[in-house]
Amino acid sequence: MKFCLILTFISLITFLAISQEDDFKAYTEDTTIVQSNEFKTFEESTDNISVCSHYQKGCPYAQNNLIDWSWGSTLTITAIALALTIIAGIMVRYKTTRNFRNIMLIIGLVFFGFYNGACPCMISSFQNTILYVAGYDIDWTSLLWFLGLIPITYVFGKVWCGWVCHLGALQEFLYRPKLHSWLTNEKTGKILKIIRYILIIALIIQLLIMGNIFWCKIDPFKAIFNIQLNVHYEVVASILLVLLLISSLFSFRPFCRTICPVGIILGWISHIPGASIVGLKSKQCISCKLCSETCDIHAITRRKNISYIDNKECIACGDCIDECNKCSLEFLRKSSKNKPVQIFKKWY
């Protein structure tokens, strides 16, 4: 029954997305004359940045954005994102406040997703950073979201992913663990990691060759958060949207585990000395597998009765720390003793 409801929900969203295409056309026709002069000014003033020409609610660079940005800017939205991530980083350190993770995810989903239309976001910020490094003339404020997450992740772990990210939140709330779970075994995990690396290399090559953010035009998250599809790429976006929604039901955060470039980069930070990691704080571990069973993102996996953690994948949710009966797990700092990849085994 639940499954049917969820499929109905997905069909409804897709239908709404397609049907609002006409509204968009009407909207653009109505506003073309009125806004033509403003557009000229806008285009002239933004020649140096990567302008997305599509219809989004929040994007300050979109030609038809619907939010009055007089109260804010990319800088404001970035500051809110980074402040929430720091708050989450503090909350995850305490057992009581760890219970509020879902509330933080809902805030991220509603504010950055449905209110802000998922644009700008940390993925566009990552792509702008690549373009900036490659010598393109990019507005510096658009780099701050991605760059700001790097030191925060170093201090607190990937709390942005586990606690605030609207894209992660959407996938996590859709996930139905009781349905048949797939993409879970170790071999599949390795294949997904290889796909991720291939995709990030492909993305960087595309950015360097084309010099623009093509991803914005086929982004399925923008389609759902704006309840509409992009004008010229509706077929690709709708296919990706349906794939995303259905795969999220059966697999925990499939986009995070297969595509997101920001998740990969933030994961590498766990290898820097002094970075925040999850590891064994005492030798009380009895290799009971409670932690691996509770880790939905599969940062902790089980092989031959021994659990392994790979902090590159950890989203700092704190669930394994709460689940461990022996209180063996804790947030630690990466050092020669505390490695980002650890074995949880019996010590006696």
Ligand code: SF4
């Ligand atoms: S991996 Fe990417 S999409 Fe997933 S939670 Fe992290 S930043 Fe968001």
Ligand code: SF4
């Ligand atoms: S760390 Fe804790 S939950 Fe994980 S295997 Fe060891 S005792 Fe069990």
Ligand code: SF4
């Ligand atoms: S290792 Fe622990 S803190 Fe990290 S994602 Fe898995 S359950 Fe959450």
